[in-house]
Amino acid sequence: MGEEGVRAGSGATPLFILSFRQRDELAALAGGAGWQVVAARRAAGVERRFLASGAAVAVIDARGALTDGLAGARMLGGAIEANGGAMLVLVSRGDHDAIGTLYEAGATHFLSSPFGETEFIQALRYAARHAARMAGEWRATGVVEPLGWRFDLAERSVLLTPAFARLLDIEEQPGRNALLRHVEPAERGSALAALRRLSPARPTTAFAHDVAGIGRVVQHLHYNAVTRRIDALIEPLGSTPEPTAELREALAGARDAGSARRWIGRRLREGGEVPLYAMLVALNRFDMINTAYGRSAGDTLLRGALKRIEDAVRDVLGREALISRLSGSSFLVAARAPRTRIELAAERIAGELARPFVAGETIAVLGCRIGVALDQAGDEAAVLLRRASEALADARDSDSATVRVAEPSGAEAPIESLAVALHHAIERGEIDILFQPQVSVSSGAIIGVEALARWEHGTLGTIGADTLFAAAARADLEIALSDHIQRITLERAATWPAALRGLRLSLNLTAGDIARPGFADLFLDRVDSSGFPRGRLTLEITESGLIEDLGIAAGLLSALRNAGCRIAIDDFGTGYSSLAYLKALPLDYLKIDKKLAQDITGTARDRIVVRGVIDMARSLGLTVIAEGVETQEQLELLAKEGCQVYQGFLCSEAVSVTALEALMLG
Structure with a gap:
């Protein structure tokens, strides 16, 4: 069989074989048993070739080539699981210790040498039966x-x-x-x-x-x-x-691949006026991090990536969207939504995964590639997912496009519109600022506000700060956007009506701000020029904005604090938490992430975690602010544990200056 192999014909079942040695006996054995073989001897482009072959079963011959075989398994793992296929890996008898690693990479079946023709063909049949069961919605575990x-x-x-x-x-x-x-x-x-x-x-x-x-x-x-x-x-x-x-953790909200395919299949059969989209998300450079720092660090990264994807999807597409963790470092998102919302979700996911992760003591920057496909008349789940896999393969092959959409015509288009449009939005002053109240737990009085950026996009609707900054980072506009938001926020706050003039103003700084030489002087000049008093200004830094260089962050924050500002660490508990931040930085406030705060009404274990964070913060003399408080029960439990300030829908969403004044007067 030649290097390019033979395209599967309609009269036989296609089989994809990846062998790194000059071995034609596998193709000959499979061909003699009625399989139409597509063979490859290099891992380069293997995902695309497997998808193009139409095969449901892939054979990886790792005998005497374990490293190459593992790399091939990792490349194919996401496509195999997303499309309900099977992966049979042939291993040397001395490589049995690697079976667990191959299994994690996506292998479903194994055959150890030496073996005969009958054993090989029987193993193929078992793998094919597994693929048929997956395509027939056999699995029903519902676990990640x-x-x-x-x-x-x-x-x-x-x-x-x-x-x-x-x-x-x-x-x-x-x-x-x-x-x-x-x-x-x-x-x-x-x-x-x-x-x-x-x-x-x-x-x-x-x-x-x-x-x-x-x-x-x-x-x-x-x-x-x-x-x-x-x-x-x-x-x-x-x-x-x-x-x-x-x-x-094992039974998290994300579905497994089999459950996800059943969900997609049901939605396709039900139909709907709004198209169904499938989005495959593959992390970049994960295998390198996993190899360098070990499985524990890799597991931490995967959990962190899943949480970021979940948060982005819930914010943009709502809770009806499906989220699935596939094998290896791939994820599946599916939802019925207008294309504009899908594009927005893809932008948000790409931005979230571009932010640094913590792997042990090391900072890991991963990023991702995303393939998107929408349903067409007569589609089944396998067909839709295969098109999404092909779009993902195109995104991986691209030098620039993070996201590819498989168009109905078969062409793929990169999603770049939001990043490009953002530049014009800044120039035209389309970015608006809203203010979310911060409330004293003891008195119930509004004592401060957090400034939050909003963009009313003509077709995408309301776009929040997280998606805005994700798009800005991809378009190299992060500093320009941050400068714009700081300037207009300070100008508006300086002209607040009398009812608001006693409030503290919380303003977010970005990682880009921290890394800018001379930023402290530049920022303080901006504050003084606006007329807003330094003493009523709180600067919020997310942990993700600090981790790249803790020394630089500590020096900058000390200068700003000595100048009269107060400092808060935001989103504490989102996966970056480190005692080093609390010990090294000149902090006044610790803001508990909204998910952590909302978990206080969960199990006893959840409450213990929240209590530990609050006790630690208060023992360091920090004021504790809980974000995302939505119910009276959450507030009462947070108050009982010692939380002093809260913000969230229980009081108010982010509002305009006029609405904020009405709240204060009321």
Whole structure:
């Protein structure tokens, strides 16, 4: 088979083979069994070639080429899972220790050498059956990462999925007895009986039991007579009223790929006047960070990336949108929405993921590429997701476009409109400023406001500060936007009516501001020129704006504080939290992130976390401000824990000066 392979024909099932050695026997074996093979010997462009092949099964021959095989698996993992496919990896007998890593990269099946023709063809059939089940909406776990295990009868070894190992707090390769101990003694008999029922004549069975921290589960068992392995997929039937932190992570709001495909399939069958969009998001440089700093750092990055995507999607597309964590470092977002909102969501996600992450003691800058597709008449979920995967492959191949949209005509278009339009919006003065009240918990009086930028876009509607600055960063307009907002905010606050003249004004500084030479003098001149008193000004810095150079940040904030301003650290608890910031910086206020503040009405564990943050801040002499307070219950619990100031919809959304004056007088 040549390097470019053969395009799958309509008369046979396509099969994609990636082999890094001059081995044609695999193609010959598969071709003899009726498969139409598309073969490749390089990892470059492998994702695009797999998608173009039309195959549902990919074979990666990693025998004697484990590093190349792992790289290929990572490149294909997101496309395999998004499209409901299967990945069979061939490994040398001495490379069994790498199976867990290959599994994390997206592999679904393994075959160890030496093997014969019959074993290889049988392994292909099992992989194809898996792909058919996925396409037929077989999975129903609804978890971000699969909960399950594999038992190799030949080697008498057990391998747990990472999520299940974390949940049970045991190693991924425990002894058999260690796993059995997590089945209640009264139910071990039924578990062992289910295992004994498995045979070549009866390869599948199931049994139910309780697991501490999850509740009732069903274990679906499958026996592979060729590989002599038992695979178990665990389906939670319910959870305890107060699940563990590990379970909340495993059963997070994001769906798994199979559940996501079913959701998309239902929406396509239901139809609607508004188109359904599928968006695939792939992190850049994740494998490099994961390799350099280890799996723990990689897991932290993935959790942080998922949270940023969730926050962006909920803000722009609402809670009806679907969010799914795929294998590797890829994510899926789907929603029925006008194209303008989808473009806005893509911009927001790209901006959020471009901000630095913390990996151990190191700052990681990842970024992403995004592929988007909209539904067409007669689409099924697999077809829509394949088009999104092709758009993502185009975005990855592009030197400049972060986002690609697969147009109905088949052409892909980059999304650049928001960043370009922002430049004109600044010039025309279209960016407006609203003020959200900050309220004393003890007295109920409005004591200050936070200035928040808004842009009423002609087609995209209202665009908030987070999306504005994300677009500005991509268009290299972050400093220009920050200068514009600071200038107009100070000018307006200096001319407030009498009812507002006792309020403190909170103004956000960006990472770009902190890094600018001479910014303290420049900013103070701007304040004095406006006429607004320094003593009533609070400058808010997000942790993401501090982490790149803590020394520079500390020097700048000290200069501003000595000049009469007060300093707040914003969004504390969003994943960057470090005691180093609280120890090194001259702070007056600590603002608890809205998600953390809202969690106080959750479990006892949530309340303990919030209490710990408040106690730590107050012991350092900081005033604690809670953001995003929406209910009286949240406020009462925050007050009980010692929070002194709050802002959120419970009092008011961000409003104009006229509406703010009415609130004060009322």
